[in-house]
Amino acid sequence: MNLKAERGAATRDRVLGIATRLFSEHGYDGTSIEMVLHESALSRGALYHHFAGKDALFEAVFEAVETRIGREIAATVTSGASAEQALREGSLAWIRLAGDKVIQRIVLIDAPSVLGWEKWRELEARHAFGMLKRTLRATRAVREEYLEIHAHMLLAAINEIALLVARTGQTEQAERAVEDFLARLLDGERPGQGPGALAASDLAERDAPTTT
Amino acid sequence: MNLKAERGAATRDRVLGIATRLFSEHGYDGTSIEMVLHESALSRGALYHHFAGKDALFEAVFEAVETRIGREIAATVTSGASAEQALREGSLAWIRLAGDKVIQRIVLIDAPSVLGWEKWRELEARHAFGMLKRTLRATRAVREEYLEIHAHMLLAAINEIALLVARTGQTEQAERAVEDFLARLLDGERPGQGPGALAASDLAERDAPTTT
DNA sequence: TTCTAGACCGACAGTCGGTTTGTAATGGAG
DNA sequence: CTCCATTACAAACCGACTGTCGGTCTAGAA
Numbered sequence: 342m343n344l345k346a347e348r349g350a351a352t353r354d355r356v357l358g359i360a361t362r363l364f365s366e367h368g369y370d371g372t373s374i375e376m377v378l379h380e381s382a383l384s385r386g387a388l389y390h391h392f393a394g395k396d397a398l399f400e401a402v403f404e405a406v407e408t409r410i411g412r413e414i415a416a417t418v419t420s421g422a423s424a425e426q427a428l429r430e431g432s433l434a435w436i437r438l439a440g441d442k443v444i445q446r447i448v449l450i451d452a453p454s455v456l457g458w459e460k461w462r463e464l465e466a467r468h469a470f471g472m473l474k475r476t477l478r479a480t481r482a483v484r485e486e487y488l489e490i491h492a493h494m495l496l497a498a499i500n501e502i503a504l505l506v507a508r509t510g511q512t513e514q515a516e517r518a519v520e521d522f523l524a525r526l527l528d529g530e531r532p533g534q535g536p537g538a539l540a541a542s543d544l545a546e547r548d549a550p551t552t553t
Numbered sequence: 554m555n556l557k558a559e560r561g562a563a564t565r566d567r568v569l570g571i572a573t574r575l576f577s578e579h580g581y582d583g584t585s586i587e588m589v590l591h592e593s594a595l596s597r598g599a600l601y602h603h604f605a606g607k608d609a610l611f612e613a614v615f616e617a618v619e620t621r622i623g624r625e626i627a628a629t630v631t632s633g634a635s636a637e638q639a640l641r642e643g644s645l646a647w648i649r650l651a652g653d654k655v656i657q658r659i660v661l662i663d664a665p666s667v668l669g670w671e672k673w674r675e676l677e678a679r680h681a682f683g684m685l686k687r688t689l690r691a692t693r694a695v696r697e698e699y700l701e702i703h704a705h706m707l708l709a710a711i712n713e714i715a716l717l718v719a720r721t722g723q724t725e726q727a728e729r730a731v732e733d734f735l736a737r738l739l740d741g742e743r744p745g746q747g748p749g750a751l752a753a754s755d756l757a758e759r760d761a762p763t764t765t
Numbered sequence: 766t767t768c769t770a771g772a773c774c775g776a777c778a779g780t781c782g783g784t785t786t787g788t789a790a791t792g793g794a795g
Numbered sequence: 796c797t798c799c800a801t802t803a804c805a806a807a808c809c810g811a812c813t814g815t816c817g818g819t820c821t822a823g824a825a
Contacts, residue, residue: 352803360815376783384804385782385783385807386784386785386786388804389782390802390804391781395781395782397785449791450665450666450670451635453666454580454581454662458662458720469708486726487726490727491714491730491734494711494731494734496713497712498705498710501706503707508670517699518698518702519705522738523698525738526738558771585812586813595773598773599772600773607814635779755768
């Protein structure tokens with residue numbers, strides 16, 4: 342059962358790649374299943390054999406993109422850095438990555454509406470949001486009580502800037518503004534223990550590459 | 554030409570109200586034009602006479618909701634308050650208003666995807682975003698250079714919390730966290746001039762109720 | 766009274782997402 | 796080697812949806 346499985350996985354991946362491009366170029370609504378079929382030279386039956394529906398296809402694309410992002414950000418942050426440093430580096434890396442139209446359109450714009458906000462956040466918690474929350478906790482800059490909420494606000498703010506930069510192109514200015522923003526947040530209250538050391542596990546992804 | 558015009562405006566408003574409810578309950582994609590037609594007991598032709606298409610109908614709904622929000626927030630903020638106070642009051646008012654499913658779904662979740670991010674921001678600049686930016690400038694807490702970007706981040710953060718509160722219901726905790734968040738931002742660098750006085754015009758909406 | 770413009774109607778075409786039925790081929794069981 | 800379950804894929808088909816278009820009706824101007 343090898344040749345068959347391999348062929349199946351290959352076409353699945355091919356469809357995934359094509360769908361990623363189409364979704365990012367035309368949005369979820371603007372991309373028809375028939376476009377995907379045409380570009381992948383596949384039949385309806387074949388596609389629906391691999392993916393339960395258009396939304397499931399989108400979700401698979403979303404997961405793949407998120408996983409890739411997580412890897413790239415984790416690779417950017419210098420290991421052994423302080424949590425504050427990691428937070429800064431990670432945020433800037435994220436903003437630069439989000440220059441990619443694929444990420445903008447799929448992850449930031451369409452996902453909440455297509456997947457629903459709750460599912461979006463649930464998935465993000467396993468990727469970018471989870472990473473940010475662990476790093477923010479390691480800085481010990483915010484009380485545990487507010488950690489979740491501050492992490493939400495911070496991620497939303499950074500995502501917004503990612504979109505803003507992508508449109509205006511004021512990269513340097515935005516990056517300085519984000520650093521300023523972060524500095525203000527981190528310099529708030531400090532419970533005393535001093536800057537926390539960042540364990541490698543704080544950045545590690547929790548999930549295996551999903552295959553649904 | 555009065556009776557006719559009035560009748561026209563009346564049915565337009567009626568359709569707008571019905572569409573607002575349906576869009577907020579089932580989302581943009583989950584709401585069919587036929588649903589709107591059925592509930593409003595109108596014909597296809599009549600609806601397409603008033604609105605160019607489904608997206609135009611959505612945009613009209615969006616504008617109406619934004620205008621209402623702007624009025625309600627402006628009414629909440631105590632007049633003559635300091636800019637810092639106004640920022641806090643306005644933010645909390647916004648979070649509470651966003652408990653409304655209508656606002657969540659239409660303004661925060663579906664709008665970016667349906668209208669496109671650019672148009673969304675362009676419209677928001679005339680409503681919530683514009684208000685926030687003017688108030689933030691009045692606090693003189695951020696350098697003019699970063700004002701636009703910080704305002705974007707702040708609004709995105711607050712919007713996120715509005716959605717979060719709506720799901721988890723931890724209203725008090727979130728409100729305290731937001732106040733903490735704001736305090737940290739405002740306590741950053743201060744160019745010296747002291748707290749700015751908030752002119753009434755800073756909160757005023759710029760636009761007349763749109764009718765497109 | 767006549768005529769025009771705007772409100773409204775309803776059938777229709779085209780497209781889309783999804784289902785169903787069918788076929789070819791692979792690989793393990795006997 | 797044979798048989799059969801399973802998997803990958805194909806194609807016709809269905810219901811639902813959006814948007815268009817020719818046409819009707821009526822209020823109010825001329």
